[in-house]
Structures are given as C-alpha cells and as structure tokens.
Amino acid sequence: MWISSLEFVSFCLPLCLCPSIEEPMLLGAEDHREERPALVPSLFPLFSPTLYFSTANEKVELLPAEQRRLLKWKMSTVTPNVVKYTIARSHFRVTKKSHDWLGCWGHHMKSPGFKALGVHQKLNHFPGTFQIGRKDRLWRNLSKMQLRFGKQEFNFFPRTFVLPQDIKLLRKAWEDGGSRQKWIIKPPASARGIGIQVIHKWGQMPRKRPLLVQKYLHKPYLISGNKFDLRIYVYVTSYDPLRIYIFSDGLVRFASCKALKALWQYLGSKGINTTLIWEKIKDIIIKTVIASDPYVNNLMKMHVRSPYSCHELFGFDIMLDENLKPWILEVNISPSLHSNTALDASIKGQMIRDLLNLAGFRIPQREDVVAACSSATSSTSSVCGGNRERTKLDLSADEKVKQAFYPTQRYADQDFLSTVLEVLTPEDVRALAESEDEMNRRGEFERIFPSPSSSRYLRFFESLRYLNILLDQWEQKYWNNRTKGISLLRSLCQDGIHLGTSDPAHIVRNGQRMK
Template identity: 45%
Template structure:
C-alpha cells in the first residue's frame, strides 16, 4: 500500500458524538455500537501525530489564496491545491480536533488529485449524511468515505468551484453541493461517527497477508515508476514529456530468481529486428516481471459471462485489468458471435472465435462438411466419423439403412441434438419408434465395441488451437483429459437407458454416487485422467501410442480443412485484420477396441472450468501457452483514443507497441501477380519450390509471424503445416498461396531452422517487411521474373542448391 494512502487510513479520526445528539438518535441500539467502536479506537496503541498551529496558519493562507484565484482555470487551481503546507514538528502546540479534521481533509483532497487514491473508493459527504429528521444509516461496506469539507471552509470559499477527481475527468462541485453547518446542527458529528464505523469495518475486512520476497520486490518495481505514472494521468491536461521505460531492458530475455522462483520478463521479444514484442503469460507456478505502469494502463481485458477462471487468472498474472465496460480492451474470452458482429473488432483486439467456426462446432454442420469431403475424395480417407444422418431431412434414408442393419444383427444408434453441450438430450436407442420424426436431431451409428479400461468406456478431450486460417496453422496441446463413464460397460440392450454407462461427459457422471475423482495428473485412478497418463497406461499394454497419436492428428487436420473455405470467406468479409481472430477447439475422440480413433464432436467453446487440481494443472498450463501463442501486443494510444486526447500525452516507444505494418495487409499489384502465378501452378512440384526464391514484403510478414508464433508454442505442437503435411493441400477447396508458401518454407528449412530465421532477420533489419508496396527491386516478383524467367526450372533449382 502507498504510504500516502496509509496516512489517510491512520489519521482520519472523526470528532466524538455530543450528548445532545446521542439523545436524539433512535433507540435501536446503533449508538451503543458506535460508542463501543469509539472505545476500541481510543484503547488502540496508535497515536495521532501532533499537527501544529503554524501548519494551521499556513493552511488558512492557502484557503485564502484559493479563494482569490477561483477565477483561474482548473489547471491553475490544481497547481494551487498541490501546494498544501506540510506540518512543522518543531512547534509543540497541537491543533484542535476541528483543525485536525480540516487539515486531514485537505491532505485527502491532494491524494485524490494526484491519483494516489482511486476516485471510485470515496463518496461525497452528502451521500452519507442522514436526511432530517436524523435516522441511523450505515454506509455500504464496499465504499470508502469521500472528502469531508468542513462547514467553515464553505464560508471561506464562498460560491467557489472546486475540481474533484471522480469517475469522469474534471467533475466540478459548487456550493450547492456543500451543506451549511448551521443547518446541520450536530449532524457533523453524526456523519463523522458513521464514517468512523465504516473505516473501522473497512480496515477489519482487509486481508492480512505476509508478503514474500517477490511481492516486496514487485512493490519496489512499481514505486520506481510511480512519479511518472502520476504525471501520465488519464486527464487531457496532463502532459508528460518524459518517459521512464527502457525498451532495451524490457526486451531483454534475461530472467532473475527470487528464492526458488524464476521471474521472467513481461515481454516475449521477437526473433526479428523491427518487430514488436508480445505480452508474456504464465501459469500459477511461474512469475512475470510487471510491465511499467504506463504500459499496464493499456492492458485491459473485456470480461464476459462465460470467461473461465483459468483465463482470468492468466491475464491477471500478466498485469491486465478486468473490465466489462468500454471498447478499449485488448482481448476477451466470450461466446460466439454472428459474423457481422466481428466488424466492430479493432485491429489490435483479439476475440477467441472465427466467424463461421460453427461449421464444425454444430454436429449437423460437422457431418455435412465431412460427408462432402467423403464424396469429393473418398470415404476411406475420411473414415474416422461414424455413419450419420441429419433428421428430419434424412429420415427416409435413415429408415432404409436402419431396416437393412436390423435384419442382419442388432443395431444401436445414438441420438444427439445438433447444437447441445454437456451431454444434454443424448440417448442411445435400438428401435425405430424411439427416433423423433419432426424434431431436428443427429442420429449416428453407435460404436458398440469401444476400447475399455477396467471395464469402463472413455473418450479423449483434445485441445486444438487455430491462430490463423489463411495461412492455416493448427496446434495440438500435448496434454488433455481422459473422461470415463462411471459405470462398467455392457452390450445388453436393457442397459441402453443408463447414461452413466454409455456417456462419458463429466457433467453427467459427477452425479453418480459411484463417481471417483482424481486430483493427480500423473495417476491412472478415478474417472478422469490426464491424457499423458492414458498414453503411459497404453504403452505398458503394448499399444502403439505413436500410431494412435498420428491418426488423431490426421483426424484433426482433415476436420478443420473441411470448414476452411467457409471460415475464410466470412473472415475476409467481416474481420478488419486476421490478427484479431483465433480459436480453441475441444475435440472429443473415442477409441474402438482396435484403438482406431473416431470423432465424436467438436466444441467451439470447450469447458475450461477447473474443479480439481487435475483440471487446473492441464487447463491452466494450456491456457497460458495458448495466450502466448496468440501474440497480444501493447496498442498505440492513438489507436485506442477516438478524440485525439492521446496526442497530449507522451508517446510510447515504437519498438514496444502494436505496429500494423508488421502484420499481413493489403497486397500490392506486384504481390498479386505472384499469388496468381503460383495458385494457378500449385500442382507443379518444381514450380512450387521456386515460391521461396524471392520473398516479397508480404511473404516476409507471413513468415516472420509464423516463426515468431512457433517460438512461443510452449507445450503445443504445430501439426499443420509441417514437412510431412504436403499431402493435405489437395483437400482444400481452392489452393491458397499462403499455404503453399509455408509448406515450401518449412520443407526447405526443416533441418536448418536457424538458417531460415537468420535470412529473414537480414531482411527485417533493412525493414523490407515494413514496405507496402515493395521499394527494393530485389523483392519485386515482376523484376525477378524478368531476370530469371529464361532459366528452366531444373537449372533454377540447381542454382539454388549450389548457392546453399
């Protein structure tokens, strides 16, 4: 706590109640409580400082000066108010209680004006004074008393305008807002007694926590920038010509240790020159060096009704402020929106969804897209989804298949609402009359031979992160959850109605008395394991876990590609900049008795609620790595301000803030020619290899973004693109230039990543990646074609090989 704030808590002591007032208070016993509080305070060992009459004379002089200068501007008055005299401890004479109260309220006014005390923590005196006749009223506990302006100040400053720092800038209070002492009688003392009751209650509610060495060092770090942050106020009249932030220090990747804890920098520096850093996030076992206060002011996280606690904790550890108001936020974790709503997202903001991602998030759309891929390519290549029908549109087709299967053997089907979650409305059936004929449902062939562990059915929750759809980049978290049915599996038709046996959702099985929780992420116990624990279990039973994981990756990539075209169209039409959208998917996968994976569903808002240490360990680590991958940046003040007020403040260092020139942007004519050239020849392998021979500024921006993102991946694995994923390019509805570019770049430098990064850095130092259009002819595709167009592709390829 700031020393000036503790000064207010320690020294504002109201005057005791008069006997006349006590006799007038209603007899509900409240005055007895007030007297008891007064006695407790009197018995306290804390003593008030002795304020001298000399100081009081100086204060009166200050008031008279304020009265004479009341015609001046608010800025001039603020300067006068800051000249509050300091007490002189050489004088042994003490002030009267009234003089003490007046002096302390002047001090409180100063602290509010200098923004040491948050304005919303105080309230006006008129808000806590009881109406006449006097009735006992207790101030709400969440507030802190506002400045008490004594009545003799009202007479001294007649009809003056006093500027107060409240929730809005330069709010003014006239004499009409002040209450004359003569009309109050003893209400001054009543108000002060209620203030004392509130202050004591407020102090008693404050948690008494022992500070560790890290917290003490953090406070010292914040104190270094306190003076600058005060000058860097939100007021438009506050102009700060100095800036204490050292970019070289903040961009250093060095870490320090506090005890056994490693403290990392608040920024993750880029691998490349002239590229701004991203904000660092950490899990609960790590620590981050707080960013300077001027930078923290720009870090605001927009809350929503579904923001998970693990997300809140992660952003708070990085220095974000949580708010549900305003539009100056950097990130949010909220529900999916209609595509048109994405148009309101600013360039530097990030929202955790893509427009159109419901194409795989809804069970009926997921099947439509995958069945389309089966028709275009082959059912064999997309055999990881059970046979599915969308009713009532496919009712006749389903009935024919149902009759054919039931004639040969017993058939089991699972019915799901198309857009439900947490197992709602899901049931297993075996008779045609159990199928609804008019209600919209998805009917899927039930996997009757699941892989069982200890006799229980289970499924896998995989966390898949997509930071970009053009180019498509997919990451798979190396851990997840294994969720078991809480009752042993049976193939009997009589057990089909048992949801604890056939459904693996935690939201369902937790209500079973047989459900056993598991708090150890490494243990194979209970009805919920970590994914790593499952892999270890299967390895001991000679299961080819590597093959299972590769099949799962294949399933994930093909599923996301099935909706790629739709998502890209909506993103291009509704999102200002692709930087602003990213998404976490929860893939639910089940293994049959041969350990072949099948997709159950895809969640576009997977549950991140953490009900156990196991959940916290898995989801907390995943979220911190995901936020690091997403690449949040400190925005420029002029981007956040619409009224131009930021121009009056000091500018943030350009090397630390969001720079739209670094991100992919509109293509120049030269770059459009290159895109069209390779898109039309994407089937020619020799031509595709030449795509990285000459890199345009736009190519550099895409590659720099990709390499920086890959360096921040943490425990995520990039499963697309890799040097083995060229085979997936044929599944895209239309060839995308950026996918071709990344595929060839990764293939070329997969065994020599440092060389590729060094090449990009050479161009970034020359600021080639910031040009639009290209100025350097060495990075113009049309010029390259003129010089090298006469070479055959084989000669060109040999020249590149010899040069490398």
C-alpha cells in the same frame, strides 16, 4: 461407474498425486515466485514484442504505467477462472467498455458482430466455426469431403443422419442393420452431453424436433471393461495461412477424468504403438479444420478488419475402437475450461498459459485505442506498437501478381512449388517471420499444420491459398534446420524488407522465376 480393477488403478494412481495449482492457494507466496519479463522479444529486428503470460509459480514484471494502462480485458459470463487467473498475473484490468480492451474470452457471436472488433483486439473465436462446432454441420461438411475425396481419406466418423431430412435414409439403414444395433441421438446444437441418448428400437425415435442420429460405436477399445473418450485441445491461430496446434496433454474421460499422457504410458506398457494413434488423431484434426476453411475465410473477408483479431480453441472428442482406430465424435467451439480437480487445473492451467503466449498479444499505441473509440470504421491502426502492419490492400502490384499466380498451379510438382521461396517479397517475409515467432512461443503445443508433410493436405482445400503454399514450402525446406531459416529472415528484417522495398532482389514480376 467407478473403476475397481487393479490394472486400471495402476494406470490412474500417479494422477491422483497431482498437486492443485488453483490460484487462490498461491496467494501469499508472491515474494517466492520467479519474476519474468513482461514482454517476449521477437526473433526478428523491427518486429514488436508480445505480452508474456506466466505459470502460477511465476510473477510478471510491471510494465511502465503508460503501457500498463492499456492492459484491459473484457470479461464475459463465460470467461473461465483459469483465464482470469492467467491474465491477472500479467496485470490486466477488467473493463466494460467496448473499445479499449485488448482481449476477450467470450461467447461465439453472429458473423456481422465481428465488424465491431478493432484491429488491436483479440476475441477467442473465428466467424463460421460453427460449421464444425454444430454437430449437424460437422457431419454435413465431413460427408461432403468424403464424397469428394473418398472413404480412404475420410472414414473417421460414424455413419450419421440429420433429421428430419434424412429420415428415409435412416429408416433404410436401420432395417438393413438388423435388430441388435444401437443408435445414438443428439440435439444438433447442444453441449456438454445435454439431450444425448442411446436407442435400439425404432419406436424410441423422437419425430418432431431436429436431431442427429449416429451409428453407435459398438466395439470401442476398453480398459478393464470400461469405455472412455479423449478430449484433445486444438488451437488455431490463423486461417489464412492456416496454422493448427495440438496440446501435448488432454483428458481421458471415464467416470472421472484422467490425463492423456498417462493413457499413452499405459498403452505403451502393453506394447501398443501410441505414436501411430497420435498421428492418426492429428490427421483427423487437420482434415476436420480444413472442412471449415472456406466458410471461415469467406466470413473473415466480409466481417473482420485484421486477421490478428481472431483465434480459437477447439475441443475435439475422439473415441478409439477395438482396433485402436480413432473416430471423431464431435467438435466443441467453447470447450469447458472449468477446473473441478487438481488434474483439470494442472492441464488446463498450463494449456491456457501456453495458448495466450501463442496468441501473440501486442501492446497497441495509445492513439490507436483512442482512434478505435472515435472511429469505428478505422482500419489503419497499428497493432505492432510503432511498426505499421500492412493489410492485403497495401500489397504492391508485384506481390499481388505472385500471390495470384501460385494458387492457379494446383497440380504443379514439388520442383515448381519450391520456387515460391526464390524471391521473398515483403509480405512473404512478414508471414514467415510471424510464423517463426509463433513457433518460438508454442510451449507444450505442437504445430501440426503446416509441417514437413502438410503438402498432402493442400488438395483438400476448396481454394488453394498462396500463404498456405508459402508456409508449406518453408517447412519442407527449413523444418530440420530452423536456425538457417531464422537467420535468413533476420537478415531480411534487419534490412527492413518486411516494411516494403524497392530492392529488385525482392521483387517478382509476372510470377516468373528469378535467380
């Protein structure tokens, strides 16, 4: 249905003027593009740099041949062009081998398959994210959270039933709701709208296949009489500690797609507080990702050698009701990145470039790639180009004591939790420095967890994790003065504290406060 209202056209008009940034149009303009260094230095001494991914109007310098030979990417049938173009600008070559690639943008796979990942490799998925990516699992997990924490905190998803097991509950809700209501039915594992239909008669209900049946949001917010939903891009770089980013722009989907920023401008011109809507959307996203946390972390421990190996982009579909309250419709774990329009190319191109910079790809030592080929069970390889990155198994006894102690204090007050920063162990310094480096590479992404207000979300975790507490307290203390926090970490890294220490000033015993 095409939009004809003058009011709506004025909202859309600037979007039609966006120039296409499709890569082929830039061929031949090579000599006029600004050259950027191939590596992004860390903010901290003795930390390795990360690979730089450029925009379409930049070119990336060539690394020395020995390092350049390691820049290999494993292509998949689902690798979108926008990813291919972005990695090509950083001089990656395609490989079909299983051991020598550094990055892959591919299908989600069964959890045991993650065991094959070398510690120098990054795949664009975590094991277990289907717990929010499948429609039936999403609603089951959000319903559990609602049951545990109440509707006041978890009231952002429509009433939902999973068939066939909920058929009696659905029949009762159907009868209680009267004859004028509508329900939307969805296959539980479909994508891109396949198999979705709206029904209003019980006789229209399919009986012989698994289905998700959802109360139809019958009073959505309309623009010139037209419904729309929002595609919000959410990027998770780590589940332990949990770090969630949200891209500043997205798509507003009518009959054709428009930019999210343009929607905010349009609503703002009507006197609507768009900041409040955005904060509510962030709240929904954080709570939904937390619902997947126990599953993902358990599978990470079972099947993934290094947390470096996993990262994931989610596409959250959100609809606004007539009161501008956001509702979650579904979560996509393989959101479409195909660019059919100049707007698509502009938003998705910038987003993927920023995402790959955030991911923090490192150049491994050549012998580590060889070791991955010869020893599929090796877990001692470095991904830091010389500085060995310790695993949880390498923690000192004192670090283990500290990390075990704080999560047991679930109901401790802020004064107590703040003591987690009084003695920074080597693992603490590494985790905090990695977090700060990541923030420094965020581009147009905004970190929404951890944040100065993330403490309120810690109670929603099934298991309270030490690194979540540590980063939460760090953000509370240094969010408004990052320079001071970075300066502290720099001095500690300069002394090599993050590499392991016998310095009594950085050793905590029996979880006691040390001054």
